[in-house]
Amino acid sequence: MSIQSRMDLTNPSPTLPGGVLSALQGLPGRFIVRGHGGRCWDQFDQTYIDYICGYGPIIIGHCNAEVNQAVIQQLELGIIFPSYTTLHYQLNATLKRIFPYTDCCLFMKTGSEAISAAIRLARAFTGRATIFRCGFHGWHDAFISPYTSWHLFEADPFPPRYIPGIPQDPTAALVVSWDGEDFQQLADLFQAHRPSVAALILDPIQLREPFEENLRQLRKLTEEEGALLILDEIKTGFRVSLNGVQGLYNIKPDITVLSKAISNGFPLAVVLGQPKIMGLIQSARIMGTYNNELVSIAAALKTISILERSGSITRLWELGQKLIDGTNEILNRYRLIEDIQAVAYRWPCMPALWFHQHSERAQNLKSSLINELARHGVLILANHPSFICLEHNKQDVDDTLAAMDAAVLSCLTTINNQ
């Protein structure tokens, strides 16, 4: 049965809930029906170079044959049993080898729930309640940020906002946002909340430059305050380096949270820590029906083995840098570089097309350029990290740059004709 005949996409239901992924931006009525490597296709067989990559999980490429084979093999054996299996132990051992500061794993399904588990463990271990948070940590009540945007490369120009549906109750006061920039403010916060801070949880992409120095300062400060450092490596793990930001800068967190790239798109999140912390899982009653599900464990083992092949992550950096340099050359040529820039969202493996927050011209061009890029076969995010996968290649980058040139020209021509 063909993909098109399985679903009627000529008249998609207008009542589908929003979700993260809806119809293609700029291409109403077009939906992705299949993917392969670094590309995906809509129901009319139009091809797109995909830099959204599922918002980060696709690290090798869509529909990878080796990962699929591992998954099919597991499907034939069964996917959820009353005990751990050798696969769980294998993945635990693999993660211990890659993340040497940790010893035990808690397997879960989504990043948001793994963050909630990490927070509960930190509170249980320290006997303290307050959490300092920095960056994006998912959608759960206490951790969706009203203070800064989901994550920003520049400082947030907007005032704090109320998120409907989240009670403004005392638990909200136990979670304090820090912007990743002002260390004096952080020191003051520690002082104001001493000695009740259980942990600082950091999404590394929110931390400002000088990154390494700031990361070390955070580690030192948390140690001095008796608070845990939780590294939320959901975006950075297996992407900026195999062992994430902590491997790149040799930083020792107390708890690590991984997800996204660990299993090339299969739903898996992992909390990692020392036994003295992870031993509290049972008394803290952290459990879930699907925690032991095996298809994503099989996918993770295969994904990690592919990533461990020499040089794979270096390629993500190299292609990302090529995309950034080429894009900036085009933006410079069209005299747009003051308003729009391609940047490494801290690391070139996560390039971002950045429309400056304070530039009216940039804000006016934002959606038209993204839409025009989609029409030219490139799916990329605005003011958000985009993602390179291993199966993107030089030709994809060259095709992207040609599309960028045409898309910019088309947007400027439209503006000039208005």
Ligand SMILES: Cc1ncc(COP(=O)(O)O)c(C=O)c1O
């Ligand atoms: C750093 C970080 N933490 C947590 C999350 C939440 O993960 P999930 O969407 O799987 O709940 C995300 C998702 O983008 C993330 O980037």
